[in-house]
Amino acid sequence: MSTSEIHIRLPPPTAVRREVPVEEYLQVKESYDKEKPIVSVQTQFNLAWVLIRSSSEHQQRQGLNLFSSIYKEVPERRLECLYYISLAYYKLFEYDEARRYIDMFLAKEPKNNEAALLREMIHHDVKKGLYEGEGGFDGVENGYIGMAIVAGTVFSGAALFGWVTKKLFFNRSKK
The missing domain is CATH 1.20.5 (Single alpha-helices involved in coiled-coils or other helix-helix interfaces)
Structure with missing residues (x-):
């Protein structure tokens, strides 16, 4: 199957705004801790997804780092990670990076609705002046x-x- 035939199901980009209930975080964190020292990719992925939805910037960055590690170490999850890395940067108001990663994703899967919506959300926030990149506010x-x-x-x-x-x-x- 070529890259152009891959269709990944992704959560809508607005999902990053919904904070995870404490119980869910604790459950995922417990799974992560139980698997140490060798944590499965899926458990790392689940923890990263929970962390980027946190209200804590520190936890959001931890989630971003986990997604970045998965991206580097697990080739079959790279495309998916591009989307989640972009979401993390979006949540952190780092729109240049968010745009860079979502553009890489869309180059491989241009018809993905969730990715296209995230790209629009980034563009909209930049236009509204919520931009923190060079030359922005x-x-x-x-x-x-x-x-x-x-x-x-x-x-x-x-x-x-x-x-x-x-x-x-x-x-x-x-x-």
Whole structure:
């Protein structure tokens, strides 16, 4: 079977936004720990999928690292891992990397609906300004913009207050 004939079933990209219940995480983690020191690829994969759906950036990065290891070490899971690596980068707001991996996936499986949707979601978030790549906006830049707006508002308010106060006192002293 050639690469162009492979059709992988993948979860919708929105699934990465749904955090895993603690019980499920504990179950997968327990399976992982029981299999040590030689953990099966599927168990590693399951743990990586649970981790990238976490609200913890540290756990998301652990999941990303697991998917990256599987990608490097297990050729038959590479295509699938491209999608999940892209999802992980998407969740981490690292859109350049997310786009790079989803484009590699789509080059091999261009008709995959989930991958196409993820590509659209990345594009949409970049357009909305949630972009952290080069030339985009990140939290620091947004923080500076916010501080500039607040400073401008405070300065304008102080100037207005000074002007009103001057008018009131100036008019009183003339009478």
